[in-house]
Amino acid sequence: MVIQACPTIEIHLSNLKSPSFVIFVKSIPVIGTSKRSISDFLKEHFIIIGIILLAIILRCYDLLSIPYTHDELSGLLRTRFDSFSELIAKGVKIDGHPAFVQVFLFYWTKLFGTAEWIVKLPFILSGVGGVYLAYKIGKRWSNLTVGLIVAAIIASSQYPIMYSQIARPYTSGFFFTLLFAYHWGEIVFFKNYARKHLIWFPIAAALCAYNHHFSMLTAGLIGIFGIIYTFKDYLWKYLLLCLVAIILYSPHFTILFAQLKMGGLAGWLGKPGPDFLANYVHYIFQFSAILIAVYIGIIVWTRISGRPVRKHSKAILFCGILFFTVYFIGYFYSTSIAPVLQTSVLIFAYPFLLLFLFGWAKEQSKRMNLVLVITILSLNCFALIFQRKHYTVFYKTPFKQLIVDANDATKEYPKTFTIIFSDEPKTRFYSEKGEIIIPNSYLFITSPEFNEKKLDSLLIEKFESHDQICLGATSSMSPTFRAIVLEKYPQIIWQRNYFSASTLLVGKGKPTEKPLATISKNKNQFNGYNPNKWSNAGYRFETDEEWGPGYAKPLSEFVKRPSDIIDVIVKLKLSDLSLNPILVLNVQDGDSIIRFSASEAIQKNINKSDSTVTLIQSIKFIDLNYLKFDNPTFNTYIWNRDKKPIIIQSFEVIYRRDNPFTYGIYNPIIE
Incomplete structure (x- = not known):
């Protein structure tokens, strides 16, 4: 009788009592288990391994060509100090961010230099680490399918990819927040009091606070919600962990109080409008209607189809509560006190929004998981490369x-x-x-x-x-x-x-762009035009005449691309060099003025030889946010407030095609 143990080994029962055979047989499982364990591991985890590999590729593509952004250069210029104390006084306290990233860059650049890829590498790695942590949280708090979906979206979307390539507090805080949330969840949701969770809980929480005020806010809210969710028999120990985190952060209190006195970013950041959240959702999904439709389909399909498993609905609901709490705190602080809310500061809460949206899915088969992940990665990469043009737009400083x-x-x-x-x-x-x-x-x-x-x-x-x-x-x-x-x-x-x-x-050659309207050729397009006042010299304003011809048109009738510009150029002949006629340009919606600007003659160079002056006004459509208004109208005219004689020698309205990439990182690109 023969037992086939493997394709090349035959075992005869007559040899079973041989000592050498016993030793040989004992050695077989050790070798076989090792090989099988590697193979089994790859089979079990090949999808998430593929996601992480793609995350690395997308973040490291043409690594040596990724440029510094304005904020990165600002941060690097604030590392040029000789001592730590000088760094804190002149490089941190004057800024609006906590100390962690600035201190890290201070020492990192002294050790390794300021080459772009060297400075960015730790942040790229933290972004990749965040993909894995989001996977672990999704799998643990819901199921494997949720972990894979969330990881695939984060791995291949422009929002987390771009911030992974920027050496600022965003991707580091993204990683720290997820690290804290993972260990917090083990303690709070699963009663897992292993030493590693107890150690990393306060450390990760303190790192969030040292990193960015919004990552501190996100971690702080997680900690507060933990008081509600923690089992009563562990509450005092949980509060002790929170106290340790506060103690670890306490050296930063003096810096925090100094920065709070600075207020918000009103000098350059506007208050968010009611449409901020809707715009944010479009932004994180790459302004792709196809992607949004596919995501909705995935949410519906995985909710009604798949293998029912025990759901941790409390954890998934918490994710939604956390994201919207962070958002509304930022929104109301920005509208009521000082503007601070931007898309960048929501990245710390961003994975929790994804967990909330997709966390209700039922667990799918391995084949369906693969189909879902390939679909998400393929569509996201297409949008990233061809629609968002990330490697073209972002890679030029x-x-x-x-x-x-x-x-x-x-x-x-x-x-x-x-x-x-x-x-x-x-x-x-x-x-x-x-x-x-x-x-x-x-x-x-x-x-x-x-x-x-x-x-x-x-x-x-x-x-x-x-x-x-x-x-x-x-x-x-x-x-x-x-x-x-x-x-x-x-x-x-x-x-x-x-x-x-x-x-x-x-x-100096021939003008490239023809005027949309000029008073000498398109008189019928100028409202208030009086043909009796026109001569070869131009259009006359008589004494006591304050208003003359102007040009008005609904924006919807001539805006081709949001990135384009309208220029208005008017040349006037003055009867007195002391006169101060004004070129007015405004955009209004009904009785509401959206934008008003004016150009005064006394602020320009007047040609004294012929008493002429040229007034110019321009407006960029994209700066108007005009799409949120019902029927915005462009309007320009001359205000002869001195009511003295002047002549309009020329009045041109020129539509110019401008840079479609001006705000291309944060807005749709329309070429």
Whole structure:
């Protein structure tokens, strides 16, 4: 009789009593179990392993080319100190963020330098770690299917990917919050009092507080809810863990109190509107209607189909309560006290929103889990690469690229004068590293130090000696600056667009863009136009006449892309150099003024030889948030408030196609 133990080994029963056989047989299971355990592990976990590998690839793609953002450069410039105390006094307390990331960067850059990929690597790894922790929480708090769905979304969506590639407190806080939530959940929901959970609970909570005020808020709310959820027989021990976390954070109290006195971000951040949450949901799902439809389908399908398992509905419901509590606290603080709510600060609560939305799913078969994950990853990657253009838009830093473009322009056209509207220290950061050369002839300007009148004077001065102007500017530059340049140099030779910036090379040639309306050719489009007042000299304002022709049109009739611009250019001849007529531009919805701006003659350069002055106003549609209004109307006119004679020599309304990537990271891209 023969027993087939493996394809190449035959065991004869007559040898069973042999000592050597006994030793040999004992050795077989050890070898076989080792091989089978690796194979079984890969079979059991291959889906999450694939998700994590893709998360690494998407975050590390072209790693050496990922640029610094404005916030990263700001943080790095605040690490240039000789001591820890100086870092805290001049690099942390003056900022609005807790100390952790700034202190980490201080020591990390001293050890490894300031190369982009070196600085970003720990944050990329924390983003990948967050994918795994979200998987573990979803699997533990609900089931395997939920863990895989949530991990797949986080692994392949632009929102967590981008913040993983930014060396700021967002992805680190994302990781710390999930780390805290995991160990907290083991203690609170599952009565798992293993030493590792008891140790990591206060450490992770303190790290959240040291990282960002919103990660501290999220962790603090988790801790408070824990008092409600914790079993009574463990409540005092739970409170002791919370006290240890507070003690660990206590060295930061002086910094916290100093930063609280700074208030919010009202200097540059507006208050959130009622549509903030809806816009946020569209943003985290990559502005893709297909993705949102698929996600809704997954939620419905997995709720009604699959293998019923014991649900931890209390934990999933808690996820929803946590996210919306964080959101509403941020929203009402921003609208009532000082603006602080941004998409970035919600990333700490973001995985809990996903857990709440998908956490009710029934557990699916391994094959269905694979289908769900492949579907999510495929659609997300398509949206990330082709619709959101992440690796095109995000991978160009304007601070460096504006100089590269200017160098290209001056090489191609030697008679080019270059104006750079940018943060000069952040731009020179790259020249200090030897990555770019900034010629001394390049003029850096900022507003309000450099106003429209100074720009106009500069262009008049350079007009004879320079045939081209290269204007490299971040999106913070007033669009009227751009219009002033184009009024003198109307030929657009080329324009290069980036997220939050663009470079424009213009010349003296024929105007590239034709006016949408001009008073000399399209008189019927100007309301209030009186043909009796028109002559070869232009349109006359008589004495005591305050209002003249204007141009008005509903935005819905001529806005082609939200990123585009309207310029209004008016040339007036004054009867008296002391007169101060005003070019008015406003957008209104019914009786409500959405935007009002005005250009006064006394603030411009008046040509004393012929008593003429050119008034210019511009507006970027995307800055209006006009889509939330019913019927916004564009309106522009001359206000002759002195009621003295003047002549409109020209009145042009020009529609200009502008940079579709200006806010492309946070808004839909429409080219």
